[in-house]
Amino acid sequence: MKKMDFYIGPCVIESEALARQIAETLLKDLEPFKNEINLHFKGSFDKANRSSFTSYRGPGIEEGMRILSMINKEYGLPTLTDFHLPDQAEIVAKHVSVLQVPAFLCRQTDMIFAGAEACAKYGRELKVKKGQFLSPEETKNIVDKASHFLPKEKIILTERGSSFGYNNLVVDMASFQIMKSFGVRTVHDATHCVQRPGGLGTATGGKREQIQVLAKAAVAAGADGIFMECHPNPDKALSDAATALPLASVKGIVEKLLKIRRAVEE
Numbered sequence: 001m002k003k004m005d006f007y008i009g010p011c012v013i014e015s016e017a018l019a020r021q022i023a024e025t026l027l028k029d030l031e032p033f034k035n036e037i038n039l040h041f042k043g044s045f046d047k048a049n050r051s052s053f054t055s056y057r058g059p060g061i062e063e064g065m066r067i068l069s070m071i072n073k074e075y076g077l078p079t080l081t082d083f084h085l086p087d088q089a090e091i092v093a094k095h096v097s098v099l100q101v102p103a104f105l106c107r108q109t110d111m112i113f114a115g116a117e118a119c120a121k122y123g124r125e126l127k128v129k130k131g132q133f134l135s136p137e138e139t140k141n142i143v144d145k146a147s148h149f150l151p152k153e154k155i156i157l158t159e160r161g162s163s164f165g166y167n168n169l170v171v172d173m174a175s176f177q178i179m180k181s182f183g184v185r186t187v188h189d190a191t192h193c194v195q196r197p198g199g200l201g202t203a204t205g206g207k208r209e210q211i212q213v214l215a216k217a218a219v220a221a222g223a224d225g226i227f228m229e230c231h232p233n234p235d236k237a238l239s240d241a242a243t244a245l246p247l248a249s250v251k252g253i254v255e256k257l258l259k260i261r262r263a264v265e266e
Contacts, residue, residue, distance in 0.1 A: 001036070001265050004258065005156075005187065005225030007080050007098070007127075008250060009042040011239040012058045016067050019043060021232060022247060023075045029251035036258055040098060041071050042080040042227065047239050049104060056238040061088060065095040072097070080127065086114035093118035103129035103160055103192075109145060116149035127156040129189065132163040136175035143182045152183040158227060159186065159218070161193035169193055171214055173221040180222065188218035190228040191243040208234070208243055212253055219260045226257060 009022055023041050030039055045064020047057045058064060068079045078097035083089055084105065092099055099119055105111045106128050119126045128142050139157050146155045157179045161169030171193050176186045193214060194207045215226055231237040234244040245253070 001262070002224075003036055003038045004261055005038045005040065005185070006030075006254065007040045007042045007187070007225065007227040008230060009080075010231055011044060011191075011229045011237060011244060012047050012056065013043040013045055013064050013067055014056075014238050015059075016070070018232070019067050019071055022230065023071050023077060025232075025247055026250065027075060027077070030254060033254060033258060037254070038225075039077060040080050041068075041075070041077040042100075042229070043068065043071075044082055044239075046084060048084040049102065058239075061091060065091065069095045083111075083115065086110045089114040089118040090121070093122040093124050096124070098125045098127050098156070100158075101126070101128040103131045103158075106131045106134065106139075106142060112142060112145040113149070116146040116155075119154060120149045125154045125156060126150060127158060127187065129158040129160050129192075130175070130179070132161060132169060134162075136172065136178040139179050140182050143184055153185075155184045156225070157182075157184055157186050158189050159193070159223070160189035161195075167196045169195060171218070173217055176218065176222045180224075185224040186222070187225040187227050188215060188223040190215040190218070190226055191240070191245065192227075192229075195240070195243055208245070211243070211245060212256070215253065215257060216260055219257050220264055222264075228253075 045058050045061050072079050080098040081096050082100040082102050083092045099115045115126045159175050161171050164170040179186045190211050194210045229244050230247045231244040232247045237244045
């Protein structure tokens, strides 16, 4: 059975100390599953789409790359971060294992091209989040753009829910099968899909209690991996606090998801 990809970490890099704490805890808690999972540490150096301009955005690209490089070298974890401008792609690809295109930018051809070219140059993977405004069928255009530079095994599509009226997202579980039909891996974004965009006025709300339910369904539906954000004290997280999982809960969730995957793969 192929290992399952997990991308876990804080929404935004808050400090080196917090990044170390999360990396150390994940390695310790998920050690029993090391033969079944590919664990990646995720963290954003900049959250360029915060609801309010006064919200914390991150440490910036230079400090962010330093911390992510440290996590990779000292803890042996591959890393993931998002980039927001085509010019950032090569800088990020020098330091990070997986480059992520945010959902709102998934149709920007310059972003896809720049990310795919940088990934090809440095041997990285490109992970693109399906926009809330796209059908799963439309993601074929993303794959066609990225595969102009990258082999499909280096391209990952992510389901993070579709807009359903105001402040609500819905996950179409059929999307994993549809997107996989384009020859790429698929990931379920377990925390962002339960957001309520703009639900708190100047911040994004969410339904943390639904994270595990939808993640289980996604694994059963054939998702190749899971993306989820965590924090030692979610309510104190500087970004996406409403949907961050308690760090201590990650082990139990991963264990349950792997049980479902084993059953599905039998």
